[in-house]
Structures are given as C-alpha cells and as structure tokens.
Amino acid sequence: MRFIASPWFAAGRLFPAALAAALACAAAFAAPATLPRYGGTLVVELHAPSLILDPAKWKSGAPDSAASAQIASAVFDRLLTLDRFGRFQPALATEWSHDAASRRWQFTLRSGVQFSDGSPLTAADAAAALQELFVALSPAKPAVTVSGARLVVQFSSAVPDLLEQLASPHYFIFRRTAAGALLGTGPFFVKEFIPAPGGTAISHYKLAANEHCWAGRPFVDALEVYVGVPPLRQLIDLQLGKADVVEISPDLMRRAAQENLRVWASSPVLLYALQLNAEASGPDKAGLEKVSADQAGTEKGGTEKGGAGKLNTAHATDTPKPTLGDALSLSLDRATMANVLLQRQAEPAASFLPQWLSGYAFVFSMETNLERAKEISATLFVSSSASGASGAAWSSPLRLHVDAAGDVAKLLAERVAINARQAGIPVQVQPRSFARDASSSGSTGAAKNSDTAGFRLISWRYSSLSQRAELDSMIATLQLAPAPDEKDKPADDPEQLYLRERQVIAARELIPLVMLPEYIGLGTGVRDWMAERWGEWHLADVWLDGKRPLSSPAPVSTPSAAGGVHP
Amino acid sequence: MRILPLLSSPPCNSPLSNPRWALIFSSRFLFFIFIALFSVTLCVPNASAQTPEDAVRGLARRVAEIHDAPEKLSVEWTNISSLPESESILLREAFLKELSSRRPIAAPEAPAALLQVVVRETPTDFLLVARLPAAAGEEVRMASVARTAFLPVMTRGNGLRLAKQLLWQQPETILDAVEIAEIPGNAPSGAGTAAANGVADIFVLKPDALAIYRDGEGRLTEFQELPFSGYKYVSRALRGEARRNKDGNIAITLPGLNCAAHGPATAGERWSMQCTPATLPQPPSPATSPVASWTPSTEVAGEPKPVTLTSSCDATSWRLIAEASDWTQPDRLLLVNAEMKREEAVAALDFAGPVRRMTSAEDENSALAVVFNLSSGSYEIYRITMVCGR
Numbered sequence: 001m002r003f004i005a006s007p008w009f010a011a012g013r014l015f016p017a018a019l020a021a022a023l024a025c026a027a028a029f030a031a032p033a034t035l036p037r038y039g040g041t042l043v044v045e046l047h048a049p050s051l052i053l054d055p056a057k058w059k060s061g062a063p064d065s066a067a068s069a070q071i072a073s074a075v076f077d078r079l080l081t082l083d084r085f086g087r088f089q090p091a092l093a094t095e096w097s098h099d100a101a102s103r104r105w106q107f108t109l110r111s112g113v114q115f116s117d118g119s120p121l122t123a124a125d126a127a128a129a130l131q132e133l134f135v136a137l138s139p140a141k142p143a144v145t146v147s148g149a150r151l152v153v154q155f156s157s158a159v160p161d162l163l164e165q166l167a168s169p170h171y172f173i174f175r176r177t178a179a180g181a182l183l184g185t186g187p188f189f190v191k192e193f194i195p196a197p198g199g200t201a202i203s204h205y206k207l208a209a210n211e212h213c214w215a216g217r218p219f220v221d222a223l224e225v226y227v228g229v230p231p232l233r234q235l236i237d238l239q240l241g242k243a244d245v246v247e248i249s250p251d252l253m254r255r256a257a258q259e260n261l262r263v264w265a266s267s268p269v270l271l272y273a274l275q276l277n278a279e280a281s282g283p284d285k286a287g288l289e290k291v292s293a294d295q296a297g298t299e300k301g302g303t304e305k306g307g308a309g310k311l312n313t314a315h316a317t318d319t320p321k322p323t324l325g326d327a328l329s330l331s332l333d334r335a336t337m338a339n340v341l342l343q344r345q346a347e348p349a350a351s352f353l354p355q356w357l358s359g360y361a362f363v364f365s366m367e368t369n370l371e372r373a374k375e376i377s378a379t380l381f382v383s384s385s386a387s388g389a390s391g392a393a394w395s396s397p398l399r400l401h402v403d404a405a406g407d408v409a410k411l412l413a414e415r416v417a418i419n420a421r422q423a424g425i426p427v428q429v430q431p432r433s434f435a436r437d438a439s440s441s442g443s444t445g446a447a448k449n450s451d452t453a454g455f456r457l458i459s460w461r462y463s464s465l466s467q468r469a470e471l472d473s474m475i476a477t478l479q480l481a482p483a484p485d486e487k488d489k490p491a492d493d494p495e496q497l498y499l500r501e502r503q504v505i506a507a508r509e510l511i512p513l514v515m516l517p518e519y520i521g522l523g524t525g526v527r528d529w530m531a532e533r534w535g536e537w538h539l540a541d542v543w544l545d546g547k548r549p550l551s552s553p554a555p556v557s558t559p560s561a562a563g564g565v566h567p
Numbered sequence: 568m569r570i571l572p573l574l575s576s577p578p579c580n581s582p583l584s585n586p587r588w589a590l591i592f593s594s595r596f597l598f599f600i601f602i603a604l605f606s607v608t609l610c611v612p613n614a615s616a617q618t619p620e621d622a623v624r625g626l627a628r629r630v631a632e633i634h635d636a637p638e639k640l641s642v643e644w645t646n647i648s649s650l651p652e653s654e655s656i657l658l659r660e661a662f663l664k665e666l667s668s669r670r671p672i673a674a675p676e677a678p679a680a681l682l683q684v685v686v687r688e689t690p691t692d693f694l695l696v697a698r699l700p701a702a703a704g705e706e707v708r709m710a711s712v713a714r715t716a717f718l719p720v721m722t723r724g725n726g727l728r729l730a731k732q733l734l735w736q737q738p739e740t741i742l743d744a745v746e747i748a749e750i751p752g753n754a755p756s757g758a759g760t761a762a763a764n765g766v767a768d769i770f771v772l773k774p775d776a777l778a779i780y781r782d783g784e785g786r787l788t789e790f791q792e793l794p795f796s797g798y799k800y801v802s803r804a805l806r807g808e809a810r811r812n813k814d815g816n817i818a819i820t821l822p823g824l825n826c827a828a829h830g831p832a833t834a835g836e837r838w839s840m841q842c843t844p845a846t847l848p849q850p851p852s853p854a855t856s857p858v859a860s861w862t863p864s865t866e867v868a869g870e871p872k873p874v875t876l877t878s879s880c881d882a883t884s885w886r887l888i889a890e891a892s893d894w895t896q897p898d899r900l901l902l903v904n905a906e907m908k909r910e911e912a913v914a915a916l917d918f919a920g921p922v923r924r925m926t927s928a929e930d931e932n933s934a935l936a937v938v939f940n941l942s943s944g945s946y947e948i949y950r951i952t953m954v955c956g957r
Contacts, residue, residue, distance in 0.1 A: 036804045036894070085944030086691045086714025087738065112799070164691060216803040359687045359694030363707055465690050494694055495709040527893040534690060541803060543893075 036528060040544035041222040044071075044245040045229040045237060051205060053190070054182060055172045056136040060473040061460040063270060063405070066535070067247075069169035069463065071225055074207060074539045075116075076172030076184035077215075079107055079126070079151075080163060082465055084532055088163050091215075092126065092173050092185065093151070102160040107151040113214045115175055116189035125175045127151050137170055139472060164466035169536065186210065187218040187540035201228040219528075219543035235261075235521065244523035244544070245537075250345035250516055251407055262522040266535040267356040268347055268515035271460040272404060272412055275478060275510050276325050322376040324425070325508025328416075330373035331423035334366060337415050338514045342408065345519070349512035352474055352501055356533060358467050360498050364505065366512070373423035397426035404459035412513060413457045427455075457513075465534065467497055471504075480509045619693075619712045623658045624665040626695055626710035630682065631669035633708070635701040637680035641673040642666070648688040649942065654717055655686055658695070688714065731916055732950040734769060734935075735780065735787060741946035742807030743772040743924045744935045745817060769935075769948065770817055770828075772809040774800035777819060777828055779838060793840040798824050805923060820845075874927035874934045876902070876953050887934055887951060889922045890915075897941060898922040900951065916951065919943075925951075 048067035052058065053075060058065035079093035093107040113121040123146040130151065131144040142155040153162070165171065175183040183189075187210050194204040207223040229237070234246035239259060248256050248263060256263050334348035348366065355361040398420075402413045410431065417427040458478070464470040474480070481504075504510070518535045525544045531537045617625070642663060646655040662684065666672060673679030683698045692711040699706045735744075748767040769787060771778045775798070781790035800807075800821060808820045812827075819826040819842075826842040873888040888909065890899040898921045901912035920941040927934045934951045 082690055083944060085738075086688075087944065214801070216801045219803060355687070357689060359689040359692065359711070360696050360707075360709060362685070362687070363696060363698065363705075467689065493709070494689075494692075494711050495707070498707065498709065528895055530895055 036219055036543045037545065038217070038219050038221075038543070040220050040525075041224055042220045042245065042526075042539065042542060042544065043243045044223060044225045044539075045234045045243045045247070046071075046225065046227045047229060047231055047234070047247050047249070049201065049228045050203065051225070051227050055170050055174070056132050058170060058463075060137070060463065060477045063459055063461040066169070066269075066461040066463060067227075070537050070539075071205070071207075071223075072172060072184075073169060073186070073536065074188040074218075074223060075186045075190060076174050076182075077186050078171050078173065079130075079166050082164070082167040082532075088167060092121065096163070098162070102158040102162070103155045105153040105155075105159075105162055106147075107153070109149050109151065110214065111149065113185050114212050115183040115185055116210050116212075117183055118212065119175075119183070121173070121175075121185055123149055123151055126173045129173045129175070130171065132176075133171055137473075138165070138469075139476060161466040161468055165464060165469050168464040168466065168469070170463060185214060187213045187215065188223055191222075196228060203227050213540070215540070218540035220539075223539060235259075238521045238523060241523065244526050245529075245542075246521040248519040248521045249406065249408065250342050250519065251411075253345045253519055254343055256519075256521060262524065262526070264520045264522060264529055264531060266518040266520075266531065267533045268349075268354045268517050269462050269535045270516045270518070271349060271352070271354070271462070272409065272513045272516070273349070273352075273458055273460065273510050274328065274400075274416065274513065275456045275458050276328075276508065322379065323508055324380060325511060327373045327376040327380065327423055327425060328420060329508060329511045330367060330369045330376065331419045331425065332366070332416065332511070332513065333368050333419055334513060335368075337412060341411055341415055342514065342516070346514040346516045349515045351505065352510065352512060353467055353471060354462060354515055357462060357465075357470065358494070358497065358501070360494060363498065364502070370422055373425075377424040397428040398455055399430045400427050401430045401456045403456045408516070409457055409459065416457065416513070462534070467494070471497065471501060474510075475504065478510060480504055481507055619654075619658060619716050620661040622710045622712045623662040623695060626684075626697055626708060627662045627665035628669065629708045629710075630697050630699060631666055633699055633701060633706050635703055636699045636706060639671045639673045639677075639679040640666070640682045640699070641675060641677065641679040642682045642684060644684045644686075646686040648686045648693055650686055650688070650693050650717065658686070659684075662695075693717075731918075731936075732952070733947060734950055735771065735948040736940070736943075736945045738945050740774055740805065741771055741923075741937050741948065742774065742805055742821075743809045743926065744937050744948045745770040745772075745809045745811055745926055746928055746933070746935050746950070747811060747817075748928075770809055771948065772807050772819060774807070774821075777809065777817070777826070777840065791837050793828060793838060795821070795824060795826065795842060798842070808924075810926070811929070872925065874925045875931050876927065876934060876951070877931040884931075885953065887925060889925070894921045894923075894939065895941075896921060898938065900925075900936065902953070914953075918949075920947075 046067050048064040050064075051071055052065065052068045053072050055069070055072060055076070058068060077092050080091050080096070081089045083089050090110070092110050092113060094110050095108040096106065098105045107126075109121070109123050109126060115121060115125075127144045127146050130153070134140075134142055134144065140155050140157065140159060142153050142159075145152045145154070155162075159165075173185065177183060188207040189210050190205060191208040192206040194206070196203040203226070205223075205225040205227070207225065209218050209221050211217055226243075229246075231247065231249040231252055234243065235248060235252050235256060237243040238246045238261060248261075253263070334350075338344065338346040338348045350364040350366040351358065351361040353361060400413055400417060402409050410429075413429045413431075417429050420427040460474060460478075462470055464473065505512075520529075520531070520537075522529055527543050527545050528541050529537075530541055644655075644659045644662070646652060650658075663672065680700055685696045685698075687694045687696060689711075692713055695710045695712070697708045699708075746767045746769055768790065769780045771780060776792050776794040778789060779791045779793075780787040798821070802822045806822055810818055812818050815830050817828040817830075819828065819840075823845050824842055825845045826840050828838050828840040831837055873886045876885045876887055877883070884904070886903050886905065888901050888903060890901055890909065898918045900916040900918070900922060901909055902914040903909065903912050907913075918936075918938045918940075920939040922936050922938050924937040925934055932952065936949045936951055938947045938949060939945075940947050
C-alpha cells in the first residue's frame with residue numbers, strides 16, 4: 001500500500017498535523033491490504049453518446065440504456081437486489097410476501113431512508129415510481145397501492161418472478177420533483193452536468209457521495225463520468241491513468257491483453273441477431289414478397305405484388321416449407337464469427353436467452369449446412385426454365401440493414417453477407433446511417449414495418465434477471481410472433497419457457513448470431529470491483545488504493561434541483 | 568365475508584344431539600377448516616416449496632413417463648454448475664432411485680438409450696435438464712431448485728485439523744469472532760487451550776447482535792443472543808470488533824456504538840450487555856483534507872491485523888498475516904516470524920475468500936479467522952492452529 005500525497009499534507013501547515021499524517025502513513029504501510037479506504041474520485045468513461053437517468057425512458061434491449069442503468073444504479077436504489085449466490089437481499093424493502101397465487105405482493109419499506117436532498121422516502125414515493133415503471137415496462141399493468149409503510153402490488157394474473165424483475169436494473173425507486181428532476185436514495189447524486197463543448201461529443205457528469213446513504217457512504221468521494229468517449233480513446237486514457245473504469249470494445253481486447261491491462265468480463269450480455277419479418281420467415285406464407293420488396297434497386301417494380309411472380313409462393317399451408325430464414329440460418333458460420341472475426345471474445349449463439357440466464361440454452365444448436373442452404377435458396381425461387389427469366393429473382397441483392405451500432409456490427413454484417421452469398425443469396429450490407437447513429441440511443445425497437453423492414457442486424461442488451469420477462473420483452477419490442485399455443489400461458493417453469501423459446505426460434509423471425517460479454521478495463525488503483533456476472537456494477541463498493549495520483553474533487557457549481565437528476 | 572358464529576351456543580341442548588344441528592355444525596366446522604387452510608396458504612407463500620430431492624424425484628417421474636423413448640436407459644449425470652459435488656451426488660442418487668423404480672436402468676456399458684442429465688444454473692436457480700433421444704426427436708424435461716436451498720447450514724468442521732478447522736458458517740454477515748475457553752461453569756479456568764479441549768464458546772459479532780455459541784456434544788449450539796436494540800448498523804467496510812478485556816468482559820466496538828458484554832458469575836446465569844452510543848467523526852471538507860486517507864470511523868478497527876501464534880512444540884512465536892489485495896480475491900494466510908518477509912513464509916493456508924478478521928486466542932496457541940467464502944457466499948469462522956511436523 002502506498003502513501004498518497006495530498007495538497008493538505010504538502011502544504012505542511014502544522015507540525016502536529018504532519019506528525020499525525022506520518023503516523024497514518026505508517027499505519028497504512030503496516031495494515032494488510034484488505035482494508036478498504038475512503039476518498040478519491042473514480043473516473044468512468046462510457047461510449048454511449050448520452051446518459052438518460054430516467055428509468056421510465058429506457059428502451060428494452062438498447063445497449064445505451066444499459067450504460068445509463070449502470071450509472072443510475074449509483075444514484076437510485078431498488079426495493080431489493082439479487083446477489084451472486086441467488087439470494088434476494090433487502091434494499092429499500094426489508095420484507096416481502098405474496099399470496100398463494102403470486103398475484104398480490106406486499107413489500108415493507110425500510111424506515112429512515114432519505115433522498116439525496118434530505119427528504120424522507122415514503123411509501124407513496126415508492127408506489128408512484130413503481131407504478132410509472134410498470135406502466136412503461138411491464139405488459140402486466142399492476143395496481144401499486146400503499147398500506148401504511150407497505151407497498152401492495154396487485155396483478156390480475158400470477159407473477160411468480162416479480163422479485164427477479166424488481167431486482168433488475170430498470171426498477172429503481174425515485175421521486176419526480178415538480179421541476180422534472182429525479183431524486184434518488186443511492187450512494188451518489190448528480191451534482192453537475194457539463195455538456196460537450198463545441199466541436200466535441202464528450203459530455204461530463206459529476207456525481208458526489210451521498211453522506212446520508214442508508215447503506216453507508218460510498219468509498220470514493222466522487223464519480224466523474226464522461227460519455228461519448230470513443231473506444232480507442234478510452235483505452236488510451238486507461239493506459240495513461242486518466243480513467244479508472246472504461247469500456248473495452250471486443251475488437252480492442254487483443255490490444256488490451258498485449259498491454260497487460262486489467263480487464264473484467266461479464267457473462268454474455270449482448271446478443272447480435274438477424275431480424276426478418278414474419279412474412280419472410282414464416283413457414284407457410286407467401287414468404288419472400290416482403291423481402292423482395294426490400295431488395296435493393298426495386299426499379300423493376302419489386303415492391304409490387306406482381307414481383308412475387310419470381311418467387312416460389314406455392315408453399316403448402318399444411319406442411320411447413322423451408323424459408324429464407326432457414327436458408328440464412330443454415331448458411332451462417334457462427335463459430336468463425338465468434339472465434340476468428342471477434343477473436344474468441346464472443347460465443348456463437350443458438351438461442352435468444354443466454355445460458356447464464358435461462359440455464360437451458362445449451363440444449364439449442366444451430367446447424368451450419370451450406371449445401372442445404374443452397375438447396376433451400378434454390379427452391380425459394382421459380383426455376384429459370386419455368387419463369388423464362390434466368391436469374392431474374394436475384395438480379396438485385398437483398399439489403400441487410402445494420403441497425404446495431406459499432407464496428408462489431410459492421411464486421412458481423414459483412415460476414416453474414418459473405419455466408420449468404422455462399423448459399424446463393426445475394427446480400428448487400430446497408431450501413432447504419434449517421435442520422436440513425438445520432439438520433440437513436442439504441443439499436444432495437446424499430447418498427448418492423450418501417451422502411452428498414454425485412455432484414456436487419458440488431459443488437460439486444462439483456463437487462464432483466466427474469467427469463468420470462470426478458471423473453472417477453474424481446475418478443476414485444478422486436479414484434480416477434482408469439483408461439484400460437486403458448487402466447488396466453490405464463491411461462492412459470494423453465495420447461496414451459498424452453499418450449500416457448502423453441503417455438504419462437506423455429507419461426508425464424510430472429511436468427512441469433514453471437515453473444516458478447518461486457519469488457520471493462522480497470523485502472524491499477526481500482527479495488528473491490530465486485531460487479532455481477534450479469535453485468536451490474538457496484539460503484540459504491542469500489543475504492544481506490546491511491547496508485548493513481550488522486551486529486552481533490554474540483555469545486556463544483558451549485559447543485560441543481562437539490563441534488564436531483566434531470567432526466 | 569361474513570364469519571359464521573361458530574362458537575356461539577346453539578339453541579336447545581347439545582347441537583350434536585340433533586341431526587339437523589349436527590349437519591349444520593359439521594358443515595360450519597368444515598367451512599372453518601377451509602377458511603383456516605386458505606388463510607394459511609395466503610400467509611405462508613413458501614409452504615408448498617419442495618425440497619431439492621423432491622424436485623429431482625419429480626423430474627425422474629416425468630422422464631419415466633416419456634413413452635416415446637426406449638424402455639431401457641443408461642444415465643449420464645453431469646454437474647456444470649457451482650453446486651457442490653457432494654450435493655450433486657445426493658441429487659443424482661435420489662434421481663436414480665426414483666427412476667429405477669419406474670424404468671429399467673442399464674449398466675454403463677450395456678446398450679441402452681442415453682439419458683443425459685445436466686445440472687446448470689441461472690441467477691436464482693439450479694436447473695436440471697434431462698435430455699432423452701426419442702422417436703420424434705429429443706425429449707427435454709427440466710426441474711429447477713432454488714439456489715438458496717443449498718445455503719450453508721450450521722456445521723462443525725472436523726476434517727481440517729492440519730491447520731484450519733471450520734467452526735461455523737452462516738449466510739449472514741459476521742463482523743468478528745472471539746473464542747473464550749474459561750467461561751464460568753463451562754470449563755475450569757486454566758483447563759488448557761480452547762483448541763485442545765474443544766470446550767470454548769464462540770462469540771460471533773453480527774451487525775445486529777452478539778451471538779454466543781456453545782460447544783455441545785461435538786456441535787456448536789446457540790447459547791444466547793444479545794441484540795443491539797435500536798441500533799442501525801451502517802458501514803460498507805464491515806467494521807466491527809469484539810475483544811476480550813482483562814476483566815473477562817467482551818468489549819464491542821461498532822460504528823456509532825460501544826458495548827460491553829458481561830459474563831455470568833455462575834454456570835446457570837446468562838450474559839448481559841450494556842451499550843452506549845459513540846460519536847462518529849464528521850467527514851472533513853474535500854478541499855482541505857487528504858481525501859485518500861480519511862475514514863469515517865477511525866476508532867473502529869476493521870482490518871485483519873496480523874496475529875501472534877505460539878508453537879506448541881517449541882514455544883516459538885510466529886505471526887499470521889493475510890495476503891489478499893481486496894475483497895474480490897481468495898485469501899492466503901502466511902506464517903512468518905518476526906524477521907521474515909512475506910516471501911519467506913514457512914507455511915501458508917488458502918481460503919476460498921478474503922480473510923476479513925483475525926483474532927488470537929489468549930494463550931496464542933490458536934487464532935480465529937473470519938472468512939467470506941466467495942464460492943458459497945457464506946461467512947465462515949476458522950480456528951487456525953500450528954501443527955508440528957507433517
């Protein structure tokens with residue numbers, strides 16, 4: 001352990017004080033290194049262009065919302081949390097119970113909790129926040145009421161996984177002030193926001209420690225969060241000691257390893273997948289009409305129904321015929337994508353839910369069979385001899401719209417196009433537009449019937465600790481067709497959930513490609529980085545051992561809205 | 568809902584003497600029973616929770632009901648999870664016992680359909696996935712068991728005598744632990760070391776109470792718990808200390824609270840405790856103070872300080888020091904003498920998590936270590952002793 005020089009000590013004001021500091025220094029040398037230390041400023045750099053600290057505004061599955069949730073977890077608390085050993089731990093709620101049908105849930109609120117402005121947390125605050133979040137996030141709109149110090153959440157149907165949902169990042173408790181700011185009870189509060197100066201895209205949040213946090217003061221005095229920082233700059237800042245916590249993109253992992261940087265990896269939390277529309281992927285539709293409509297260069301009237309004359313629309317309705325989705329899926333070489341293209345920083349994906357979340361993902365498998373893909377591709381179109389228009393069906397390639405942001409998405413899209421071409425399906429990659437990059441914080445949730453419909457590369461960031469809620473959210477957000485037999489049944493047990501996911505996978509509206517973990521680069525002075533394997537950080541428990549020169553937090557301006565967060 | 572007046576006296580004489588009243592009474596009684604059972608069901612949501620063995624037996628029954636598969640099965644059981652192997656073996660045995668009662672199980676080398684059972688995990692559950700090839704494709708059956716079903720229970724370690732002995736483990740936080748042998752009425756004073764005669768009491772400091780566990784027929788049983796009434800423990804650093812004073816009392820130091828637990832005068836009496844609030848130092852202004860060295864409660868020790876151990880063989884004095892860098896790493900205790908550096912340690916003990924506290928016994932022949940097990944999430948108390956030779 002190293003003594004940290006400080007302006008206070010360097011000033012050498014009084015001998016007794018210097019002596020005391022020297023003794024403290026000696027104690028620091030003598031003490032074992034397991035003692036956490038208070039003080040310092042933790043510098044965090046994020047790639048997301050902005051932070052949205054209002055949980056009600058987060059988009060399901062959007063990677064940028066996940067970045068916001070990481071910082072929000074330092075500002076807000078949830079009713080309860082899930083630890084890495086599968087135990088629900090009390091947070092703002094100290095007790096909970098439910099009826100036998102799991103419809104009526106009761107939560108006893110912790111007493112004596114204060115918001116960052118010193119006002120007390122009431123059950124009405126918690127009820128209002130939860131009600132707002134349920135309306136925004138949950139298909140089941142429960143009634144949240146207050147009974148004394150208790151919250152009562154009443155559903156119309158059984159919700160046995162409510163605890164998993166409430167322990168997930170979205171369900172923070174906050175108070176919305178009249179000015180529109182959000183107050184939290186967490187270990188930090190936002191003290192200042194510094195917009196990106198002209199000509200740059202990097203904005204800056206300053207968060208200060210909440211001395212009155214019910215769970216104890218955080219170890220560091222302040223968080224400085226920079227957003228909109230390009231991945232390469234984050235890596236360099238980490239090397240130079242300018243940042244303590246940075247995101248490392250998978251394509252920079254090799255370099256990070258060569259530089260011997262400290263890197264923490266979560267379980268796979270980001271799914272890349274191809275999304276086809278139902279007509280293109282469904283087993284018994286006049287499939288490729290919509291895909292054809294999205295073909296590049298529809299100068300021959302490809303958007304007209306008549307264009308389907310080039311397609312094999314004679315699918316029998318009783319026996320499912322192979323589809324474009326089948327051909328594409330069979331053509332994809334996921335192992336090469338994960339192991340070569342992404343340098344073993346990803347896992348081939350055969351399911352929507354990751355193994356760590358569902359527990360059963362290993363049962364699924366995705367076959368690569370180029371010959372079969374070619375056969376299907378050929379059968380999808382009327383033979384040239386029948387139509388008299390040799391090769392007319394593929395005269396223009398299918399467009400693959402890249403909705404996901406980042407270089408990884410571009411790499412994957414190019415590889416998908418290569419695999420598809422090998423199977424006889426011409427595909428042209430349509431890069432993510434600058435306008436979309438600038439305007440959209442996420443890559444998911446685009447309407448399926450928009451002009452980018454038909455064939456898209458999307459990314460999905462897992463955010464729920466409930467398998468059922470995550471799958472439901474994915475199906476709803478991406479507008480996937482629920483399995484006909486299962487859509488009205490709550491998936492209460494893993495076997496039901498497995499059957500449901502299997503049916504949705506078989507529909508081929510969404511074809512999983514690869515899953516990636518989150519890589520976090522850590523400065524040499526960062527201690528007790530005890531993030532959860534599902535990617536949740538615990539910034540309040542992180543402390544700095546002072547190997548990076550620490551500076552006192554810079555004077556900040558008057559806190560806005562009494563320590564509130566402007567959404 | 569109107570509650571029928573069951574306890575009011577029926578008209579006339581005994582109700583059961585009249586068949587009509589007997590009928591009414593019995594129907595009311597049944598109604599009452601129904602309401603009572605319904606209420607219990609509402610109030611005790613986990614009453615129907617099944618044991619892990621029940622879950623695997625249910626899985627075995629459902630596998631046995633698959634008619635589309637060959638009759639004779641061979642079973643391959645794989646545990647790819649954090650479930651301890653000993654628990655996995657118990658589950659496998661329960662599964663095989665139930666399955667074999669319903670379907671013939673083939674020997675491993677005999678030709679039969681292969682039933683693969685894999686134990687995996689989710690954030691909240693262990694998931695048992697059974698896969699069986701069938702005529703119409705693979706049949707999959709699953710059963711889940713809450714991970715909390717395998718939380719550590721009270722144990723008394725007896726197989727770690729070489730250097731460390733597991734005394735206690737619990738999922739709740741342990742701040743400190745003290746072992747005292749000479750409790751009035753428990754063991755005669757000067758009867759030898761606690762480790763040697765095994766009659767010591769273990770004082771476990773928790774955020775809300777001081778728990779006293781007493782040795783009884785090879786198991787520690789809770790003797791007494793002294794709660795810190797009205798006290799709210801707040802510290803991320805898990806600070807807290809319990810130590811025995813020269814007067815025989817236990818002094819407890821917590822953030823904002825000082826307590827003294829007084830021992831019983833005779834064997835029949837119990838411990839008592841008095842607490843007084845302690846003032847916490849206010850955090851200094853960041854602009855004028857060394858932010859890196861400030862701690863909110865400087866008078867409360869929280870670090871595992873090195874402890875002294877005395878060899879029972881040659882009475883030489885040694886020090887036990889912790890090695891880990893923070894609370895995310897498994898720890899190692901090193902044995903050094905006064906002149907040795909860490910690198911020169913003569914012995915080491917590995918733990919499955921950080922050592923958070925260490926206290927030396929009064930005779931210095933043993934020490935207690937509080938460890939947070941990173942694999943199980945439990946807090947564990949070990950008795951550390953020096954062993955002569957191998």
